[in-house]
Amino acid sequence: MNFKVIILAISAVAVGLVELVVGGILPTIAKDLNISIGTAGQLITVYALVYAVAGPVLLVLTSKMERKKVFLVSLLVFIAGNIMTYFSSNITSFMIARVVIAMSTALIVVLSLTIATKVVKPSQQARAVGLVYMGISSSLVLGVPLGILISDAFGWRVIFLIIAVLAAGSFILISIFLGKMPGGDAIPLKVQLKAVASLKLGSAQLATMFLLAGHYTLYAYFTPYLESELQLNSTWVSAAYLVFGIAAISGGAVGGILSDKIGAKKSVLLVIVSFAISLFVLPFTTFSIVLFTPIMIIWALLSWAITPPQQSYLIQSDPSTADIQQSFNNSAIQVGISIGSAIGGIVMAQGGSVSNLPWVGSAVTILALLCAVLSFSRPIVSKEAMENKVTD
Known part of the structure; x- marks a missing residue:
C-alpha cells in the first residue's frame, strides 16, 4: 500500500x-x-x-x-x-x-x-x-x-x-x-441539507442516530456499570473493553455479510431488533461473568453491524446523493453518541441507578426501529425529485 x-x-x-x-x-x-x-x-x-x-x-x-x-x-x-x-x-x-x-x-x-x-x-x-x-x-x-x-x-x-x-x-x-x-x-451546505430533507432519507438517518443513542446511553458509562454491577477492578474493566472493541470491529464484517445475504432492509431491521433485545437482557446476566460476556459480545457486534447495510440502503435509495448521505450518516452517528451519553447522564443525575441504563438504552433503540420502518415504507427518492428540491 x-x-x-x-x-x-x-x-x-x-x-x-x-x-x-x-x-x-x-x-x-x-x-x-x-x-x-x-x-x-x-x-x-x-x-x-x-x-x-x-x-x-x-x-x-x-x-x-x-x-x-x-x-x-x-x-x-x-x-x-x-x-x-x-x-x-x-x-x-x-x-x-x-x-x-x-x-x-x-x-x-x-x-x-x-x-x-x-x-x-x-x-x-x-x-x-x-x-x-x-x-x-x-x-x-x-x-x-x-x-x-x-x-x-x-x-x-x-x-x-x-x-x-x-x-x-x-x-x-x-x-x-x-x-x-x-x-x-x-457541495454547498444548503444543498447538502436539502439532500436529506426527504422523509425516506431523513428517517433513515434518524434510525442510525437513535441506534447509536441507545448504544451510548450505556456505553458512555460502561466503566461505572462494570464496576458497580460486576465488581470488576480496573484490569478486568480494561480487558472487557478490549473484548468489546474486537467484537465491535468484527460486527462491521458481520453486517456486510448479512446485507449481502438477506438484503439491506432486512439486515437493518434484524440488527436493530436484536440490538434492543441484547441491551434489555444484559442486566439479567450481571450475576455471572460467564453469562454476561457472550451477551456483551453480541451487543458489541450489533453496535457496528448496522453500518454496512445502512450505507447500502442509503445508496440504493438515492444513488445521486450517495456521497452526501454517507457524510450525514457519519454526523448522525456522532449526534447519536451525543444524545445517548446525555440521556445516560440525565438518568444518573436524576438519581437513577447505573443498572437501569441498559433498559433505557433499549427503549431508545425502539425509536430507531420506528424510524427505519417509516423510511422503508416511503417510495425511493428519484434523481429528478431531488434535483427539483435542490433547485427550488
Whole structure:
C-alpha cells in the first residue's frame, strides 16, 4: 500500500484515540475534577455534538484551501487542544478543550479519507479508505483499555499528553512526505441539507442516530456499570473493553455479510431488533461473568453491524446523493453518541441507578426501529425529485 496512505492511517489512529478514551476513565476524571460521573459523561456528549456539526461546515469553509496546509493546521489545533486538556483544572476548561479537539478531529478524519483516495490509483481507492478506517477502528479498540492502564499507572492527564505527542509525529510525517494538494469546489451546505430533507432519507438517518443513542446511553458509562454491577477492578474493566472493541470491529464484517445475504432492509431491521433485545437482557446476566460476556459480545457486534447495510440502503435509495448521505450518516452517528451519553447522564443525575441504563438504552433503540420502518415504507427518492428540491 502507498506509504502516504499509511501516514494518513497513522494520523487517524492519533485523532481517533481521543474520542472514546474518556469513557473508560470517567470515574477518575470525575473524582479529580470533583464532579459527578453524569457531568463527566457530558464530555463525550459535547465532543460528539461538536464533531457532527463541525465536519460538514468546516469542510465547506476550507474547500478551496490547499489541503496539506489545512491538514497541518488542523493537527496543530488538535495538539493544542490535548495540551489544554492536560492542564485543565476544572470542567469548564476541559469542555473548551474538547470543543477544540472535536472541531479539529472532524476535519482531520475527513481530510484523511479524501486525500487517501487521491494519492493512489483508482483501483486502490477502496483499500486506501479501508486502511484509514482500520486506523480509526484500531484506535477505538486499543484506546479505552490502554487509557485505563495508563491512567492507573501515571494519571489520566498523561493520556492526552501521549496523544499530543502521537499527533506531533503525524505532523512531521505529513510535512515531509505529503505533497501539496489544491482545494476544489465543495457541495454547498444548503444543498447538502436539502439532500436529506426527504422523509425516506431523513428517517433513515434518524434510525442510525437513535441506534447509536441507545448504544451510548450505556456505553458512555460502561466503566461505572462494570464496576458497580460486576465488581470488576480496573484490569478486568480494561480487558472487557478490549473484548468489546474486537467484537465491535468484527460486527462491521458481520453486517456486510448479512446485507449481502438477506438484503439491506432486512439486515437493518434484524440488527436493530436484536440490538434492543441484547441491551434489555444484559442486566439479567450481571450475576455471572460467564453469562454476561457472550451477551456483551453480541451487543458489541450489533453496535457496528448496522453500518454496512445502512450505507447500502442509503445508496440504493438515492444513488445521486450517495456521497452526501454517507457524510450525514457519519454526523448522525456522532449526534447519536451525543444524545445517548446525555440521556445516560440525565438518568444518573436524576438519581437513577447505573443498572437501569441498559433498559433505557433499549427503549431508545425502539425509536430507531420506528424510524427505519417509516423510511422503508416511503417510495425511493428519484434523481429528478431531488434535483427539483435542490433547485427550488
